[in-house]
Amino acid sequence: MSNDEKQHVIETDAYQLLFQAMPHVVTVEQMCTMLGGISTKTGRKLLPSGRIAHFRIGRFYRIPKLNIIYYLREIMALGTPRDHDTLQL
Numbered sequence: 327m328s329n330d331e332k333q334h335v336i337e338t339d340a341y342q343l344l345f346q347a348m349p350h351v352v353t354v355e356q357m358c359t360m361l362g363g364i365s366t367k368t369g370r371k372l373l374p375s376g377r378i379a380h381f382r383i384g385r386f387y388r389i390p391k392l393n394i395i396y397y398l399r400e401i402m403a404l405g406t407p408r409d410h411d412t413l414q415l
Contacts, residue, residue, distance in 0.1 A: 341395045350391050357389045361398075372397075 345360060352360065357378070358369040370387070373380050379393040 341398065345391055345395070348391055351388050352391055352394070354387050354389070357394055360391075360394050 348356060348360060354366055354369050354373070358364045358366050361369065372378050373387055373389070378389060378397045380387050380389040382388070
């Protein structure tokens with residue numbers, strides 16, 4: 327197994343362990359908690375920007391937990407949050 331494959335397995339396991347208590351589909355408030363306690367205002371800006379795939383039921387956003395994990399992997403691959411504005415496209 328290459329180092330990249332080992333790193334991917336470690337990241338997958340870490341995120342799965344970190345969020346195992348969360349439901350498979352979360353609310354905006356739960357998503358904000360998963361993202362380190364960001365404000366719901368910031369969380370709601372992420373969704374229409376297309377950075378985190380989601381769906382709506384009526385007027386409520388629902389976000390699959392895996393989409394949040396994909397987003398976290400994406401921003402971690404870019405570097406530290408200070409180096410990149412995660413709300414920009």
